[in-house]
Amino acid sequence: MSESFMVEVWGEPAGFVQKEGDAFRFHAITRPFFVLEDKPFNTLGHARLAAARLRPLHHPVAPTPAPSICI
Numbered sequence: 848m849s850e851s852f853m854v855e856v857w858g859e860p861a862g863f864v865q866k867e868g869d870a871f872r873f874h875a876i877t878r879p880f881f882v883l884e885d886k887p888f889n890t891l892g893h894a895r896l897a898a899a900r901l902r903p904l905h906h907p908v909a910p911t912p913a914p915s916i917c918i
Contacts, residue, residue, distance in 0.1 A: 854895050856880075861898040864891055873897070 850866040854873070862875040862883065870887035873880075873894050879901045888894040 856899050864894045
C-alpha cells in the first residue's frame with residue numbers, strides 16, 4: 848500500500864501526495880492546485896514547494912464573508 852501525505856499551503860489544504868515507487872504524485876483537492884493534478888515530484892518537499900508557488904503569502908485567500916442577519 849502506498850503512503851499518502853497531506854499538503855497544506857499557508858494553513859489551507861491544497862491536496863495530498865502519494866508515494867509511488869521513487870516518485871511523489873500530487874492529487875489536488877481545491878483551486879488553484881488542479882494544475883498539479885497527477886504530476887510526479889522527486890520529493891515531498893518539491894510537491895509542497897510547487898503548491899506554495901501557486902498561492903504566494905502576499906496573496907492570501909479572501910475570507911468568506913459572514914452571512915447577514917435580518918431582524
